[in-house]
Amino acid sequence: MYAADNVIIEDNINEERDEDAAIKDFKAYGDVLIFDTTYRTNKYGLICAPFVGINNHWRTTMFGCAFITDEKADTFVWLLSIFKKSLCGIEPKSIFTNQDLAMSMGESSVYPNSRHRLCLWHLQKNFVSHFGTLKTNPEFKNILLAQDVSKTWIRKKKEWFDRLYGLRDKWCTTLSKDIFSAGILSSQRVEVTNRAISFKPNRTTKLLEFFHIFEATVKRWRSTEKSDNFRYTTEKPRTTTKILKHAAEVYTLNLYKDFKLEFDTSLGAYAREKTTSMQYVKFFDVSLDEDNKHTYQVIYYTLNHEFMCSCMCFTETGLLSFHILKIMQMYSIHAIPERYILKRWTKLAKSMIWDENESV
Structure with missing residues (x-):
């Protein structure tokens, strides 16, 4: 103690x-x-x-x-x-x-x-506690019906909302993709x-x-x-798809499910190559709709199988997004490149620690 x-x-x-x-x-x-x-x-x-x-x-x-x-x-x-x-x-x-x-x-x-x-769970609870009391306030209801909510914010909760907005880089998912967070900020x-x-x-x-x-x-x-450790030695996901077989070999079962969800999503995605004069670099727009309304940009370096995606999913979560997996399918890449296998999500996450203990 x-x-x-x-x-x-x-x-x-x-x-x-x-x-x-x-x-x-x-x-x-x-x-x-x-x-x-x-x-x-x-x-x-x-x-x-x-x-x-x-x-x-x-x-x-x-x-x-x-x-x-x-x-x-x-x-x-x-x-x-x-x-x-x-x-x-x-x-x-x-x-x-x-x-x-x-x-x-x-x-x-x-x-x-x-x-x-900042944990979104706490923010949601705080939002309900701040905003929830207004829902039973007759004055707030009248202002809401009059479509003049700004007055309520100014008089009631402006300070809290302003402070929250000032901290947006700590909780906004769009502004928090540049460093690993294990996907905790995702919904x-x-x-x-x-x-x-x-x-x-x-x-x-x-x-x-x-x-x-x-x-x-x-x-x-x-x-x-x-x-969980015992389960991944006895339960093997059934699949004939090579990249899913590879994912099942390296990832734990729960992370395999996340990877498979991205892979399944990629099957219905659309990829359009953009014209470029660069010989070993390919540019793509990837989206889930044929009209290309919501697109992400993927860059593929063909010499070393390196990918970059504007969604920054790998940086944030340590798993490849369906945008990149779509391009990998197009080029018949049937295994996850080693640089995109984050050890902390694998079955051997503690292998370095085991090795340290054996060397003592």
């Missing part, structure tokens, strides 16, 4: 020491960190601050957990510094948090090279934080009771990971 005036961090000792398991997990999956302090989960009013990540099966994994008594910038700096030190100084590429200025200041101080993101992953903090304690829970709930949660998550 680590203790300070304003922070208590619990260590859990299991069959494998939790700190050892957490370090292994962080080495493999620490490129994305979810840090949340919105839960008061005990009778003492302490703030629960779990550190959570996403493993290679796209399931939540626990890196650590803390209790703090306040949400001041100094507290977050201290806590994140301890967390960073305990996890070998590794810096995530993206850190997802709730909307908190002090937390943001702490992150930028301790993790200057990480991108601070289908919007409740990842809510699912992650599923301890189910309440305000009357004592710390010792919380510890047992926390311990059971971590055990359940790790048991699920073991089951």
Whole structure:
């Protein structure tokens, strides 16, 4: 147990020491960190601050957990510094948090090279809490009927919406594609934080009771990971398509499903080559409609099978988009180029850690 005036961090000792398991997990999956302090989960009013990540099966994994008594910038700096030190100084590429200025200041101080993101799940909850009260307001209804909503925003919620707009680079999916985030900002992953903090304690829970709930949660998550690992050794997706066979060999089952969805989408896509004088570079417009209304631009470097797409899906999620897969089909590329296989999504995501242990 680590203790300070304003922070208590619990260590859990299991069959494998939790700190050892957490370090292994962080080495493999620490490129994305979810840090949340919105839960008061005990009778003492302490703030629960779990550190959570996403493993290679796209399931939540626990890196650590803390209790703090306040949400001041100094507290977050201290806590994140301890967390960073305990996890070998590794810096995530993206850190997802709730909307908190002090937390943001702490992150930028301790993790200057990480991108601070805001969880859409929290933003949606906050939006409902801010906008929802207006729906029962007779004055708002009258203004809405009069098609003069701007007055309501100015008088009621303009400050909150202006602040949210000022932070748009941290939550807007269009502005957040230039760095890896495991796809957390995409709509289908919007409740990842809510699912992650599923301890189910309440305000009357004592710390010792919380510890047992926390311990059971971590055990359940790790048991699920073991089951997922066993599944991919026994369950083989049935396919005769060469590139899907390759994807099934390298990716875990859940990630294979995501890849297959992109591949299936590519089958119905349209690709139009654009004229160019460059010999080994091809340019394409790819869309799902024949009228070319919503297109993305794909560049294909034929000599080394390198692709670039304006959707930036690979940069953001680590999986190829259907736009690129469409061009790969056109050129009979039946295997995923090695540069586009992100190890953290593969069956051997922890192989580097295994190798390190064997060399000791």
